[in-house]
Amino acid sequence: MKKAIFTLAIGDNPMYRAAVESFKVYGKKIGADVIVSDQLHYKIHVNNPKFDASPAWSEKLYISEILKKYDRVLYLDADIIVTPWARDIFSKYPDLDTVYMFNEGLHRDRSEQVTQINAVLGDVNWPKESNQIVYYNSGMFLVSKETGLFDKANIEEMQAICNEVKFYDQTYINYLIRRDNIKSVGVEANFNRMQLLGHDDYQKADFIHYSGRGYRQKVPMRELKYIIDYCDMFKDSLSEAEILKFKQQAWHWYMLKQYRKTKLPIPLLSAVFGLFHPQHKY
Structure with missing residues (x-):
């Protein structure tokens, strides 16, 4: 089985370089190739968006091309550290017909995003868990050819929502799962450990996601905190x-x-x- 780890890293942000290095260490350990997009493959126009939005977010669609050569793809945002002690997520979650993601809807109400995308692309039903809408974070997801997740995805729909919907790429992936009846399972938090879960013991996780403020606390910038943590976690393999x-x-x-x-x-x-x-x- 051919496995790949995919990320988007455009520019010289040191956080991106460290992230890719952590992905390469992990890929070598679990037998997965690392693929980095350093340029965009899809043209999308973000003009006067109602919410923060980037044309780079559409690059997740490129996974459909990667799946022509690979059986399974693990997508990771470039603000994630894969820790040296991370477990093999491919063997942990083996079903090829299932998309695996972290359900942040258990911790944040995302009903507003559901309303926004339904208004543009048409109503679909969204399931609930613990009386909260199931809404996955797309900073990490594991997908296989058999899921069909991106079979009906297209840049035209992304263009239609990018100026209207918050977290447009993430919300779109959630929408595809609902509209196209894609089987999905929520992973344990340690495979997408986010700040919304608090700061306690976050460094023990498999994949640490530095979204938002990124655990920075008294550190003035999340990139600084990311590099501090990265250098500490990989101190045994990095030179002074x-x-x-x-x-x-x-x-x-x-x-x-x-x-x-x-x-x-x-x-x-x-x-x-x-x-x-x-x-x-x-």
């Missing part, structure tokens, strides 16, 4: 020089964000912000 480079790149990324806000010179910004966050400045 590699760790230093990752942390320098993360600090520079933080400074670039401040530069876009202030247009002040980066050396000045680094000196000033270094006074407030000396433990993160490299």
Whole structure:
């Protein structure tokens, strides 16, 4: 059986580079190829969206092409760390006719998104669990050819919803599961450990998802927190020089964000912000 891990990583965000490295370590351990999209294959126009939206989110459709060569694909957002102790999700969830995702609907009310997409693409029935609408997070999902998840998906429908529906790509995948009667099962939280579950013991998970604020707490930027955690988790396999480079790149990324806000010179910004966050400045 041919297995692939797929992600989208465009640009030089150090978090993306670390994520891909963690995926490669995991892929080698479980016998899966890692495929990275560093350019977009689908043209979508995001114009005056009602909610935060990116044209890059449509790239999940590319999984339909990958499934022409691979039997199963694990999709991971590039703000996920696959920890060195992660279990083999392919063997943990083996049914080829089933899409496996984490049901965030148990923890957040997503009925608004259901209403939004039904209004554009037509009504479908959404099941409930514990009296909450079943709504999966698409930062991680495991899909096989046999599921048919993307058989009827198309960029035209994504275009129709991208300016109208919150989390348009994620909501669209949930919609496809309902409309096309795709079998789906919710995975345990450790395979998509999100901040909405709190901070306790999150570092023990298999896949840690740094969406939103990304566990940053007192760290000023999620990319900084991500790199701190990544370097700590992989300290046994990273050299001191590699760790230093990752942390320098993360600090520079933080400074670039401040530069876009202030247009002040980066050396000045680094000196000033270094006074407030000396433990993160490299």
